Each structure stands twice: as structure tokens, then as C-alpha cells.
Amino acid sequence: MSVTKLAFVGAGNMNSAIIEGLLNAGDTPSSISVSNRSAPKLERLSKLGVATHINNVDACDQADIIVLGVKPSQILDVCREIRTTAARSGALVLSVAAGVTIAQLEQVLGKETPIVRAMPNTPSTVGAGAAGLFANAAVSEKGRTDAQRVLEGCGIATWVESEELIDAVIAVAGSAPAYFFYILEALVEEGINLGLAPEQAQTLAVQTCFGAAKLCQNAETDLATLRNKVTSPGGTTQAALTTFKELDLQGTIKAGMRAAVARAREMAQENG
Ligand SMILES: NC(=O)c1ccc[n+]([C@@H]2O[C@H](COP(=O)([O-])OP(=O)(O)OC[C@H]3O[C@@H](n4cnc5c(N)ncnc54)[C@H](OP(=O)(O)O)[C@@H]3O)[C@@H](O)[C@H]2O)c1
Known part of the structure; x- marks a missing residue:
């Protein structure tokens, strides 16, 4: 430039x-x-x-x-x-x-x-x-x-x-760094509850987030395959994921994204 x-x-x-x-x-x-x-x-x-x-x-x-x-x-x-x-x-x-x-x-x-x-x-x-x-x-x-x-x-x-898709970009990217920070806050808090030092919990959680993103960027496989590679049947990851599914974590995230889109449309009306 x-x-x-x-x-x-x-x-x-x-x-x-x-x-x-x-x-x-x-x-x-x-x-x-x-x-x-x-x-x-x-x-x-x-x-x-x-x-x-x-x-x-x-x-x-x-x-x-x-x-x-x-x-x-x-x-x-x-x-x-x-x-x-x-x-x-x-x-x-x-x-x-x-x-x-x-x-x-x-x-x-x-x-x-x-x-x-x-x-x-x-x-x-x-x-x-x-x-x-x-x-x-x-x-x-x-x-x-x-x-x-x-x-x-x-x-x-x-x-x-189309211009409407800008609202979808808001939900997937514009607002989304905050979703990841929010999830990281939970990882760190619970890491501390489980006995890790605060700095240690944060370093481990952030590096894991970074590593997961890098794996997704470089992978030739889809996201579900990457998830399955970490999920041995009957293992610890499966125990966590089963809990997330029971609590409908994905549904909650999708509802949050729809709320972001709805708010963007409301704001457009307010600007009238
Ligand atoms: N933050 C994000 O993650 C993000 C992501 C995507 C898009 N956006 C969009 O980016 C825009 C800005 O968001 P933001 O988070 O950066 O907000 P922000 O931190 O509040 O920044 C807005 C800035 O505009 C200044 N300002 C307000 N009225 C002005 C005027 N008449 N003339 C000159 N400067 C003026 C404010 O000055 P003062 O310091 O005096 O208040 C403030 O520094 C929003 O429209 C938002 O939708 C934000």
C-alpha cells in the first residue's frame, strides 16, 4: 500500500x-x-x-x-x-x-x-x-x-x-474473537480450579487454541476428522465431549451467532 x-x-x-x-x-x-x-x-x-x-x-x-x-x-x-x-x-x-x-x-x-x-x-x-x-x-x-x-x-x-452476508461475517469472524476469549477464560478458570498456577493454565490453554487453529489451517482433512483424532473411544476427551453434547454446547454457540446477526439487523433499523 x-x-x-x-x-x-x-x-x-x-x-x-x-x-x-x-x-x-x-x-x-x-x-x-x-x-x-x-x-x-x-x-x-x-x-x-x-x-x-x-x-x-x-x-x-x-x-x-x-x-x-x-x-x-x-x-x-x-x-x-x-x-x-x-x-x-x-x-x-x-x-x-x-x-x-x-x-x-x-x-x-x-x-x-x-x-x-x-x-x-x-x-x-x-x-x-x-x-x-x-x-x-x-x-x-x-x-x-x-x-x-x-x-x-x-x-x-x-x-x-451479497450485502446480507456481511452479517454472517459478523457472526463468524467480526464478533468471534470474543467467543474464543470467553471459552479460553473458562479453560483457564477451570484449570486453576483443578490446581494449575494461573499463568500455567493460561499458557497451556492459549497455546492449545493456537495449535488447534494451526492444525485446522494445515490439515487436508475436515474438522470432525481432526476432532476424532483426539477422541479415543471411552477416553478422557470423549468424556468431555459427551458432556458438551448433553449440554448442547454447539447449539448454544449457534444461538449466540444468530443473536449477533439479529443485533446487526436491529442496528441497521436504528440507523434507519
Ligand atoms: N472492535 C471490534 O472487534 C470490531 C470488529 C469489526 C467491526 N468493528 C466496527 O468498528 C467500528 C469501531 O468499533 P471499535 O470497537 O473500534 O470502537 P471504539 O474503540 O469505541 O472506537 C471508536 C472511535 O471513534 C472515535 N470517534 C467517535 N466519534 C467520532 C467522530 N465524530 N470523529 C472522530 N472520531 C470519532 C472514538 O473517539 P473517543 O475516544 O473520543 O470516544 C473512538 O476512538 C464499529 O462500527 C464496529 O462495528 C469493530
Whole structure:
């Protein structure tokens, strides 16, 4: 992304994760500017060498891509603020907000503005993000490539066929790091209850999560086969899995994912 100028509006969790991921991957800080309505979060980013602004329009001036990373309830106001600047430069607007539709963004920015909706996640900070993307009709092939490169600078990125599928990406990837942290919290807590030292329990649980993910990435077999390889009949793993099945752990996880999708749709209605 060395020649593409990127502006980030909002210096919160998600935008900071993308910025740090891009810098860790070797992007030049001088190609990145970022704005936030309050100063403290900008100070840290400023130390990384990116240009920081309190004024959103100043940050977006001359940007090729403007990444909007404010809360869904704040994003349309930000669009109103930057629309003239974006129109003048022809910048592509990339929104990472959950529950704000392309139609809602077009209502403020105009249908002629190239807009990409992206649903990334915070492992972007360590170059291990996973994002889904969807573009409006105004996005050119070059715009698609540029938007994809922003997200691929800090992980993987995949285009979805319809905008509704962004909600599915929220359930599977955007919100999902928190599911894994939640499960890890349980593993660590019970490890401690069973007598392990807290640090030991955390190190073992996190490394196991990492190792399991790596096995899945490298495996030529499906997930159930990988699970079966750890599950000897009548053994300890089977005892644990039988309990999970009796308590319908998978059903619970799927219900949580449907709740995430329902909330994204509700948020879109709230943005009306
Ligand atoms: N967090 C995730 O895992 C995740 C994953 C996928 C997508 N997203 C999406 O990413 C977006 C941001 O989420 P987040 O978790 O990063 O939230 P966050 O940490 O609260 O960040 C939002 C940032 O926007 C700033 N801001 C608010 N209004 C502004 C304005 N008018 N002008 C400039 N800056 C403004 C806030 O500044 P202050 O510091 O002054 O409040 C804050 O730093 C959301 O739309 C969310 O749906 C998040």
C-alpha cells in the first residue's frame, strides 16, 4: 500500500488494529493519517509515525481510501462531515461498521461514491485478521483491489456475494474473537480450579487454541476428522465431549451467532 494514501477516521479498537497490522507488515507511516475526536488515542499512534488529527476533514484531505472506524451510531454524522472532501478527491470510503448498510451510507455520500463495507476483526493487530468485504456499484476493479489490500495487509480478506452476508461475517469472524476469549477464560478458570498456577493454565490453554487453529489451517482433512483424532473411544476427551453434547454446547454457540446477526439487523433499523 506504499503509494495509496489511507485516512482512518476513529482511532478506537478496530481502526488501531488495522493501522498497527499495516505498519507491522511494512506499510510506510507517512502514507497513513488518522483522526479521532479526542486526543489520548492519537498520542500512541503518533508515536508510530502516522499523521494524527482531531479534525476528520484534515485527515481525509488527499486520501485515496478513507476507513471509517467509528461506532455505527456515529458513522452517518462522520459521513456528512467528510462527504465534500471525499467527493472532491474521489476517495473510496471503506466502512467497518456493523449494522450500517451501503444504502444508508449512499444516502449521505451519494450513489456515485465508491463504498466498500468491510467486516474485519481485531486479530488484524497481529497480522491474523479475517475480513469479509462487499462493494457498491461505484467501486472499480482497482478500488476492489485497493480495499482488499488494506485488509490483506493485516490478515485475510474475502469478498461476499451479497450485502446480507456481511452479517454472517459478523457472526463468524467480526464478533468471534470474543467467543474464543470467553471459552479460553473458562479453560483457564477451570484449570486453576483443578490446581494449575494461573499463568500455567493460561499458557497451556492459549497455546492449545493456537495449535488447534494451526492444525485446522494445515490439515487436508475436515474438522470432525481432526476432532476424532483426539477422541479415543471411552477416553478422557470423549468424556468431555459427551458432556458438551448433553449440554448442547454447539447449539448454544449457534444461538449466540444468530443473536449477533439479529443485533446487526436491529442496528441497521436504528440507523434507519
Ligand atoms: N472492535 C471490534 O472487534 C470490531 C470488529 C469489526 C467491526 N468493528 C466496527 O468498528 C467500528 C469501531 O468499533 P471499535 O470497537 O473500534 O470502537 P471504539 O474503540 O469505541 O472506537 C471508536 C472511535 O471513534 C472515535 N470517534 C467517535 N466519534 C467520532 C467522530 N465524530 N470523529 C472522530 N472520531 C470519532 C472514538 O473517539 P473517543 O475516544 O473520543 O470516544 C473512538 O476512538 C464499529 O462500527 C464496529 O462495528 C469493530
